[in-house]
Amino acid sequence: MSVQKNKARTPVQNRARETRKKIIDAAEALFAEKGYHRTNALEIAARAGVATGSFYGYFNNKKELLVEIVRNFYATSTEKVLNSYKIQVQDNTTANYQEGKKLIHSMIKALYDSHTINPSLHREFMAMVLLDREIEDINREEEQKIIVAMTSLLNAYRVHVRAKDIEAAAILLYRISEEIIHRIRFMEEDFEGDRLLAELEDMVTRYLLVEG
Template sequence: MGEIEDKTRTPQQERSIRTKEAIIRAAMKLFSDKGFHQTNTKEIAAAAGVSTGSFYSYFIDKRAVFIDVLHMYGEELLARIDASMSKINFDTIGRAELILHLVDTLLLSHKAFIGYHKDLSIMYHSDEVIKQLMDEQYETGRLRTLKYLQMGQDELKTEDIEAASVIVFESVSAIVDVISFSPQRISTERLKSELVQMIINYLYK
């Protein structure tokens, strides 16, 4: 494995950086549309506008590009959330509006990657490297939740904010996943409304 990895290159020039990013983005779309196991490296290369040989100069196989897709997806998701939250005036926004805004931002981020998320759920239990990366991203999300809770700490009725960050983060993530990836028997608006009310009742005095 090490000898094969040595043959791949880390891009230094801007053109090579753009080529590698194009491969990652093409793979992300194909994994989302078709699934990881139904996609091959030839398709990824063609979608990125490069030769199959060029693909292998950057990645040893499609699992390697899947891992880079996971990195990129996590970074862009957090950047999208931070950009969305930065537009909020925390002094004037209502609690329900704030939580709903966060839920809607997550839903928008999940919408385009249904197939990709299904693969992540499977590979989390079968690939230790992917599991570790997903666990790290989970912790980043929890710490971000903790940060937002600490900003309004005086209004909280819970004394264990760290535990609360896990409960809130898990609750929001679970319902966002249900809305995004599961058959619906209850409307999205009803689920969001109950989620927001549950979090408000749990957190605030």
């Protein structure tokens, strides 16, 4: 009886696909501008240039739309990072300290770049991750993919990696890089971002690599 109603249309016509896109785009813009809680369905529809009813033709409710946007956002972001990581993995048998340093730099750089997409939306989503279990799960899943990739990269360079607990190292590397990047990109940290990033790289290098 209480099967999910799921009356939301799945677009078959092109027009429908466009409308759906318009709604998503409008919602993204509004979530970024005023935040999810301060945005309502009417507004989203208005900004998308469609009727309120159309909103509910494509999404059963505001939350469902949020989930779709979040999922898509993180997926895109993760993909970007993972693509960047794939390039690193070639030919590292003769890797040395300098190349290790380069790897670390590249890893952090990739994370940094993935935060360029839509900072204020990203900030909003960070809050949602804390407020909503479903969003938290989506985020966790995507993060896990990156951590796994990082673990692989570190394993590939193992001979030169000082740390014994590679798994913990990967998590640490991911978490602290993300944190510092968030501060720089979302929180208008007063301190200069470059100085912070430089120290971060220095720290991670000292932690992960054996010199010489």
